[in-house]
Amino acid sequence: xxxxxxxxxxxxxxxxxxxxxxxxxxxxxxxxxxxxxxxxxxxxxxxxxxxxxxxxxxxxxxxxxxxxxxxxxxxxxxxxxxxxxxxxxxxxxxxxxxxxxxxxxxxxxxxxxxxxxxxxxxxxxxxxxxxxxxxxxxxxxxxxxxxxxxxxxxxxxxxxxxxxxxxxxxxxxxxxxxxxxxxxxxxxxxxxxxxxxxxxxxxxxxxxxxxxxxxxxxxxxxxxxxxxxxxxxxxxxxxxxxxxxxxxxxxxxxxxxxxxxxxxxxxxxxxxxxxxxxxxxxxxxxxxxxxxxxxxxxxxxxxxxxxxxxxxxxxxxxxxxxxxxxxx
Amino acid sequence: xxxxxxxxxxxxxxxxxxxxxxxxxxxxxxxxxxxxxxxxxxxxxxxxxxxxxxxxxxxxxxxxxxxxxxxxxxxxxxxxxxxxxxxxxxxxxxxxxxxxxxxxxxxxxxxxxxxxxxxxxxxxxxxxxxxxxxxxxxxxxxxxxxxxxxxxxxxxxxxxxxxxxxxxxxxxxxxxxxxxxxxxxxxxxxxxxxxxxxxxxxxxxxxxxxxxxxxxxxxxxxxxxxxxxxxxxxxxxxxxxxxxxxxxxxxxxxxx
Numbered sequence: 001x002x003x004x005x006x007x008x009x010x011x012x013x014x015x016x017x018x019x020x021x022x023x024x025x026x027x028x029x030x031x032x033x034x035x036x037x038x039x040x041x042x043x044x045x046x047x048x049x050x051x052x053x054x055x056x057x058x059x060x061x062x063x064x065x066x067x068x069x070x071x072x073x074x075x076x077x078x079x080x081x082x083x084x085x086x087x088x089x090x091x092x093x094x095x096x097x098x099x100x101x102x103x104x105x106x107x108x109x110x111x112x113x114x115x116x117x118x119x120x121x122x123x124x125x126x127x128x129x130x131x132x133x134x135x136x137x138x139x140x141x142x143x144x145x146x147x148x149x150x151x152x153x154x155x156x157x158x159x160x161x162x163x164x165x166x167x168x169x170x171x172x173x174x175x176x177x178x179x180x181x182x183x184x185x186x187x188x189x190x191x192x193x194x195x196x197x198x199x200x201x202x203x204x205x206x207x208x209x210x211x212x213x214x215x216x217x218x219x220x221x222x223x224x225x226x227x228x229x230x231x232x233x234x235x236x237x238x239x240x241x242x243x244x245x246x247x248x249x250x251x252x253x254x255x256x257x258x259x260x261x262x263x264x265x266x267x268x269x270x271x272x273x274x275x276x277x278x279x280x281x282x283x284x285x286x287x288x289x290x291x292x293x294x295x296x297x298x299x300x301x302x303x304x305x306x307x308x309x310x311x312x313x314x315x316x317x318x319x320x321x322x323x324x325x326x327x328x
Numbered sequence: 329x330x331x332x333x334x335x336x337x338x339x340x341x342x343x344x345x346x347x348x349x350x351x352x353x354x355x356x357x358x359x360x361x362x363x364x365x366x367x368x369x370x371x372x373x374x375x376x377x378x379x380x381x382x383x384x385x386x387x388x389x390x391x392x393x394x395x396x397x398x399x400x401x402x403x404x405x406x407x408x409x410x411x412x413x414x415x416x417x418x419x420x421x422x423x424x425x426x427x428x429x430x431x432x433x434x435x436x437x438x439x440x441x442x443x444x445x446x447x448x449x450x451x452x453x454x455x456x457x458x459x460x461x462x463x464x465x466x467x468x469x470x471x472x473x474x475x476x477x478x479x480x481x482x483x484x485x486x487x488x489x490x491x492x493x494x495x496x497x498x499x500x501x502x503x504x505x506x507x508x509x510x511x512x513x514x515x516x517x518x519x520x521x522x523x524x525x526x527x528x529x530x531x532x533x534x535x536x537x538x539x540x541x542x543x544x545x546x547x548x549x550x551x552x553x554x555x556x557x558x559x560x561x562x563x564x565x566x567x568x569x570x571x572x573x574x575x576x577x578x579x580x581x582x583x584x
Contacts, residue, residue: 187424191421195420198412199412199479200436200437201432
């Protein structure tokens with residue numbers, strides 16, 4: 001076993017044992033679980049935002065689809081949220097295809113605005129379609145007997161572990177994609193789409209695979225969010241700053257395009273946000289101001305995210321005459 | 329019976345608003361042939377290349393590659409059929425090493441391990457193995473040009489379009505790149521279409537030349553024919569000076 005694998009295994013074991021240092025129903029374990037859930041969501045975003053450089057500001061759409069699909073299936077048809085999670089992921093994939101066909105050719109802020117608009121449309125629909133979604137009142141999950149099949153647990157520990165497993169799965173998939181042929185193609189598209197195309201890379205298909213994978217995982221995170229909080233409304237799951245911008249910010253602050261970046265970003269940002277809210281609640285808006293200033297400072301100090309501190313120095317070529325004796 | 333041609337372009341036109349960047353350009357390239365494209369700045373040479381590989385949509389015209397129509401196909405589809413290009417100012421993937429750049433192109437037809445091996449073979453062929461793990465941002469311009477050619481070769485092209493691959497090279501470096509191009513023609517059974525401003529290089533390298541001016545093909549022939557073509561002299565030096573004087577200037581330029 002390599003040193004790297006040993007280190008990763010040790011971190012996962014330590015993370016799995018971490019809840020025992022907290023009260024099973026305390027606030028701290030909820031904050032930690034929320035941080036890991038947003039790390040998982042940011043990792044999902046990282047597949048399309050980090051690897052393909054398609055900066056989406058509409059990932060709340062997939063998050064909300066996951067939350068509403070599983071909850072509605074559970075409330076109306078009694079279908080287990082686990083199956084609902086798969087159904088939500090499937091619907092998110094369909095939504096991603098619908099979104100991507102017209103928008104994938106867009107670049108930079110044009111793509112960001114198109115995705116943002118898509119999430120906003122879903123938020124308006126969820127608010128207006130009261131007979132199905134409950135409208136602005138939102139949906140509440142009744143607390144029945146704790147059971148795995150109902151995705152309900154008496155202790156927050158279980159939610160934490162499920163979120164941890166989700167984060168590990170998404171991180172593994174992210175890593176697998178980044179070192180696979182799909183990852184090389186995504187990086188090529190990110191660096192220069194024209195050059196990638198003339199090198200035989202089908203940029204549309206590659207970006208579509210990344211976007212649908214990302215959307216499916218984001219929907220799974222939405223389902224877990226709904227089960228974890230027992231209540232949500234359109235403003236909480238289709239929220240632009242609360243979900244779309246937050247997951248992008250977490251990945252960017254931590255290190256966009258890296259596997260550890262979203263995890264570091266979430267562990268830094270979510271507890272910090274909680275702390276700022278608690279510490280500066282006396283004056284309205286002060287918490288957000290302090291939190292915003294810290295974000296600006298973090299971006300100014302290291303625009304490439306925390307992971308840039310860990311990146312190794314680039315290797316210089318040894319021989320400038322290389323390539324000078326071909327065919328001789 | 330007419331000899332089969334690898335690339336046949338007929339009446340290619342590209343219109344931007346009211347401007348004809350290409351206006352009814354027709355030509356062909358044979359198997360194993362090196363054809364040069366010359367013309368003043370803004371003549372439409374890069375637009376022609378972009379149209380051939382699918383990066384620029386044609387307003388009208390048709391392109392056949394090895395007898396198969398490729399008009400309107402996406403660049404990646406055209407690359408898989410055997411036509412790709414290098415970029416004027418090089419467009420390597422800066423976040424990758426030299427080997428990864430080449431391997432990414434080989435992934436268009438091979439699985440990862442095979443692509444990796446193919447990239448190594450190409451790097452070895454072009455004497456680039458020692459810089460295989462180097463960051464492309466740290467390369468010199470001639471090295472970047474060679475890596476870009478290596479990446480293009482990894483798509484297994486039948487015809488390679490080289491867009492000013494010798495720009496910014498000194499005469500020694502230019503000779504080396506010309507040697508690489510001749511080497512590729514001999515060993516890889518390639519045809520090459522090359523845009524170049526260095527007249528000495530293009531006269532020495534090419535079997536045939538196409539001259540484009542204001543989007544139109546104004547002359548076609550061997551380098552010797554082109555050097556003495558009055559239309560070409562006119563396009564490069566304009567009206568006013570005497571014919572003998574102009575011819576001398578073009579020929580002097582070609583020798584430098």
